[in-house]
Each structure stands twice: as C-alpha cells, then as structure tokens.
Amino acid sequence: MFWLLAACLLIAESVSANVTLPEFFGNGMVLQRSQPIYVWGWADKGEKVTVQFKEQKQSVKTGNDGKWMVKLKPEAAGGPFVLTVNGKNNVTFDNVMMGDVWICSGQSNMEFHVRDVTKAAEEVQAANYPQIREFTVKRAAAKEPLEHVAAASWYPATPENVGNFSAVSYFFGRELHKELQVPIGLIHTAWGGTQVEAWISRKGFLSSETFRQMMSEPLGIDSITGPNGYPACLFNAMIHPLLPFGIKGAIWYQGEANAGRAYQYRQSFPLMITDWRNQWKQGDFPFYFVQLASFDANNGKVEGNSRNGSTWAELREAQAMTLSLPNTGMAVITDIGERNDIHPRNKQDVGKRLAFNVLKNVYAKPVVPSGPVFKSMDIQGDKAWLSFTDPGTGLMVKDRYGYLKGFEVAGADGQFHYAKASVINGKVVVSSDQVATPVTVRYNWADDAADGNLFNKEGLPAAPFRTDTWKGVTEGKGYQLPAKK
Known part of the structure; x- marks a missing residue:
C-alpha cells in the first residue's frame, strides 16, 4: 500500500509540474504580426517559466494560481519560426508563422x-x-x-x-x-x-x-x-x-x-x-x-x-x-x-x-469595397429621385433591357406598389401609376430579395433600404430567457 501511495504521489507531482499552454498554441500556428505577442499558460505555483521566440527571451514566475503570461515585442510577418516554453518541462512549437x-x-x-x-x-x-x-x-x-x-x-x-x-x-x-x-x-x-x-x-x-x-x-x-x-x-x-x-x-x-x-x-x-x-x-x-x-x-x-x-x-x-x-x-x-x-x-x-x-x-488597397448605398430622396411631383453613395465608378442595371427591379413606392396611405425605376444622370428615378404623391420608397425589402438588380459598374450590389421609419413586424419582440430548470 505504501509503494502504491508513493507511486501515485510521484505521478501527481509529475503531472502538476508540466508547463501547459492554451490548446490553440500549437505546431503550425499563426501569430499576429506587428502587435505585442501574448504567450500564457499554467504551471506549478511559483515555477519559473521561460519563453523564447526568435531573438526574444523572457522569464516569469507563476502566481499562486499557477498562471503565467509574458508579453513579447511585436514581430514582422514571416516564418517559419520556433517558439519554446521551458519550465520543469520543455514545450516546443515548430513551423510558427507571423x-x-x-x-x-x-x-x-x-x-x-x-x-x-x-x-x-x-x-x-x-x-x-x-x-x-x-x-x-x-x-x-x-x-x-x-x-x-x-x-x-x-x-x-x-x-x-x-x-x-x-x-x-x-x-x-x-x-x-x-x-x-x-x-x-x-x-x-x-x-x-x-x-x-x-x-x-x-x-x-x-x-x-x-x-x-x-x-x-x-x-x-x-x-x-x-x-x-x-x-x-x-x-x-x-x-x-x-x-x-x-x-x-x-x-x-x-x-x-x-x-x-x-x-x-x-x-x-x-x-x-x-x-x-x-x-x-x-x-x-x-x-x-x-x-x-x-x-x-x-x-x-x-x-x-x-x-x-x-x-x-x-x-x-x-x-x-x-x-x-x-x-x-x-x-x-x-x-x-x-x-x-x-x-x-x-x-x-x-x-x-x-x-x-x-x-x-483596413489595408488601404486600391479596390472597390462595396456596392451603392442609399443616401437621400427628393420628391418631385409623382416621382422620387434617389441619390446614392457609390465607392465604384457609377450605377449599373443588371438587365439586358435596362429595367430596374426590386423597387416599391407608397403614398400617405402606406400601401406599397411595385414601381417603375430607371437610372438617369447617376440617380434612380422611381414612380408608380397608382401613387400620385410618393412618400416612401423601399428597395429589396423582402425575405427573398433576389429581384433587385441595382449594382455599381464593378458588379457589387446595392444594399437593401427603405426611406421610411414605419413600425415593422419585429418591433416590440425581445429576447426571452430560457425556462428555469
């Protein structure tokens, strides 16, 4: 019985002595370039842990909870490198990239x-x-x-x-x-x-x-x-x-x-x-x-x-x-x-x-990031003239005949009707024979919003939008806690 107890104590001591790190520290990992590099983990209380990466080397002692952390200086992109962590045991991560x-x-x-x-x-x-x-x-x-x-x-x-x-x-x-x-x-x-x-x-x-x-x-x-x-x-x-x-x-x-x-x-x-x-x-x-x-x-x-x-x-x-x-x-x-x-x-x-x-x-590259975004509306008679912010080179209609789809218009009665729409001088003009004086316009306002075909010339779609703030069907519906168990 004594020898069994001693063996168990030796095993427990061996296990507790191991320096460990979070599971996503591993071979082939990518570390964030050009930012401080945090490396952390667990070991025995008061254990000295040394981290070495490229030309950097730092040591730290664990706290009462066995946790440790070092903060390495930023490094440039590149690799592969080796990251080593040494305490009572040694941990090595190969093929590390920045x-x-x-x-x-x-x-x-x-x-x-x-x-x-x-x-x-x-x-x-x-x-x-x-x-x-x-x-x-x-x-x-x-x-x-x-x-x-x-x-x-x-x-x-x-x-x-x-x-x-x-x-x-x-x-x-x-x-x-x-x-x-x-x-x-x-x-x-x-x-x-x-x-x-x-x-x-x-x-x-x-x-x-x-x-x-x-x-x-x-x-x-x-x-x-x-x-x-x-x-x-x-x-x-x-x-x-x-x-x-x-x-x-x-x-x-x-x-x-x-x-x-x-x-x-x-x-x-x-x-x-x-x-x-x-x-x-x-x-x-x-x-x-x-x-x-x-x-x-x-x-x-x-x-x-x-x-x-x-x-x-x-x-x-x-x-x-x-x-x-x-x-x-x-x-x-x-x-x-x-x-x-x-x-x-x-x-x-x-x-x-x-x-x-x-x-x-983020990287300031010379690319067009997205499609047109609604900016403002101007009502002139029975027509609504819509302006867009477009990071591209101009509005485009994805239709062989140039017909714009996906637009609706409503008057003061709040009843929406499918609208005629076209691009004129860089703006979208919207109207309906059933709406004498437009009040609001909506575009691609549907679960299945595949009808809309307004893009910029770079081929990126316009975002759905509405010009009104009328109450929707989800207003007042809030998150409910799960039932207690």
Whole structure:
C-alpha cells in the first residue's frame, strides 16, 4: 500500500509540474504580426517559466494560481519560426508563422465547409496555400467563462485539409493572402442556429440598459440545453478562452436565428461587437460581417415583403445600422442567395466581398469595397429621385433591357406598389401609376430579395433600404430567457 501511495504521489507531482499552454498554441500556428505577442499558460505555483521566440527571451514566475503570461515585442510577418516554453518541462512549437489572424464566427453559414460549396472538387484540388492556416474551435457551451477549448490543431490550406475549412473564412483568407503576401491565420469558432445573445458576455449584458436586469440575478438554470440554452454560453466556451490571443480583426456571418427579433438586433449586435472589443483590449479592431442573403423564410406560405412584413428585411436593416460603429463593414449578398436553401453554396463571392471591404478599409488597397448605398430622396411631383453613395465608378442595371427591379413606392396611405425605376444622370428615378404623391420608397425589402438588380459598374450590389421609419413586424419582440430548470 505504501509503494502504491508513493507511486501515485510521484505521478501527481509529475503531472502538476508540466508547463501547459492554451490548446490553440500549437505546431503550425499563426501569430499576429506587428502587435505585442501574448504567450500564457499554467504551471506549478511559483515555477519559473521561460519563453523564447526568435531573438526574444523572457522569464516569469507563476502566481499562486499557477498562471503565467509574458508579453513579447511585436514581430514582422514571416516564418517559419520556433517558439519554446521551458519550465520543469520543455514545450516546443515548430513551423510558427507571423501574419494576420482573423476570428471567423457566427452560425451555420460560417460553419459551412469548402467541401460543400459550388465547384467544391475544383476548389479543394486548387488549394495550395500552406501559409493560410485554420484552427477550428470545437462546439462547446458553458455557464461560466472557460480557460480552455477542446484540443485541436492548426491545418494548412492544402487539398488534404481545406475541404474541412470554413468556406467563408477560407475564401476570405485566400483573397487577403493573394493581395498581401503574408501568412493568414483563421480561428474558426461558430455554431449553427445560434442567436447573437449566446455570443455576448455577462459583462457585456450588464453594460446594456436593455439587458442589465436580465443578467443581474442568478438565472436558476442548472444545465444548458443546446447552444442557445443560456445567455453568454458560447462566449464563455468559444470566445473567452481565446483571450488575449493577438488578432487583426473578426469576420461574422450570423443573423438568421435573430430574424424574429430583428428590431432588438439593432442593440444586441452592436453590443456584441463592443463587448468583444472591450474583452480583447485591442481597441476598435476591424469587425466585418455578412448581411443576410435572400431566402424564402416562410417556405412560400406567406411571402415576406412590404405588404406582409419581412423579418429578414428588418434584420438586414439592423445589420446596416450597425455600420455606425467605427471600423466595421458589411458584405451585401442578396444577389447570391438561394430562395429554397438557407445555406447558399456560393461562398466564394461571400469571402471575396468581405475581403474587398477589408482590403480597402483596413489595408488601404486600391479596390472597390462595396456596392451603392442609399443616401437621400427628393420628391418631385409623382416621382422620387434617389441619390446614392457609390465607392465604384457609377450605377449599373443588371438587365439586358435596362429595367430596374426590386423597387416599391407608397403614398400617405402606406400601401406599397411595385414601381417603375430607371437610372438617369447617376440617380434612380422611381414612380408608380397608382401613387400620385410618393412618400416612401423601399428597395429589396423582402425575405427573398433576389429581384433587385441595382449594382455599381464593378458588379457589387446595392444594399437593401427603405426611406421610411414605419413600425415593422419585429418591433416590440425581445429576447426571452430560457425556462428555469
């Protein structure tokens, strides 16, 4: 019995002595260039830990909780390098690159794999980008913030691996890599069907007048059922463990699960972005997102439009309003959705449009970032003249006969009618024989918003919009806490 006890004590001492790091520190990882490099982990209480990377070397002693962290000076893009961490044991990470790291998050359209996209076989075969690397955070939910994610590895974008990559993140990263010629790290942390409230921290909720009361008292939930079973549960398990890993920014594709509460998304989505920025302590880092595609959300039973009300149009509006936050951008994809599939397979253009925004606004590259955006309306008689802000070289109608589609007009009675529309001298002129004096105009205001064909000459679509602020169908519908268990 004595020898068995002694053996157990020796094993316990050996295990406790090991220096460990977060699971996303691994061979082939990408570290953020031109920013301080945080390296952290756990060891025995009071243990000396030494970190060495390139010409830098720092030592630190762990605290009473066994945690340690060093802050290395910024390094330029390049690699491969070796990162070593030494304590009572030695840890070595090979093939480490310095580049730009992007968080890629959201729900199922961010999870959607390269192997399932249009022309998937060709894309997989052509993937020869070993300096584009992805780490996928495995699905997890938690009531309290976690320090660890499940063990996983960094994989390079090669034919053997890329089929399992997030398609949006890969095509986004591919455009950046081609243009910038630096390594790109993609941390894919997404879960299908998730509501935005699952991705906001408790601290974030407490900073909001709308949600503070909800989180100020214990929720009384013993277990979590699914990813939406507890507010903050995905932040706790799939975002918090990543902090404070250096990143360049984040891309986001989510919103379908919040369409029924689109009006409140005007508050919850900006709250999430601000919360992540506060948590990362990297300032207003770039945050770029995808506006909802076109989709028949009601399966043909009730058409979502201006007459019946459209939850998806209201969610797109809430997304567009989030652009009031600094250092944000939006990829419009209403023209590449699929009416009967909430998961459109053309993810190539989604990634490209995110990249166009980022290349222009983050990296100052000479590209056109997006399509036309509504600016103002001038009523002249029975016609509405619409002006647009366009980062491209002019408006274009994608129709062989030059007919504009997707426009509606209403008078003071609030009844919408399909409108005639055309481009004249760089403006869009809208009218209807049934509306003598227009009051408001809407464009692509529908769940399935594929009719709209206003683009700029660079081929990027105009964002949906409305000129009125009339009450929508989601106003007054708010987030409800899960039932107590």
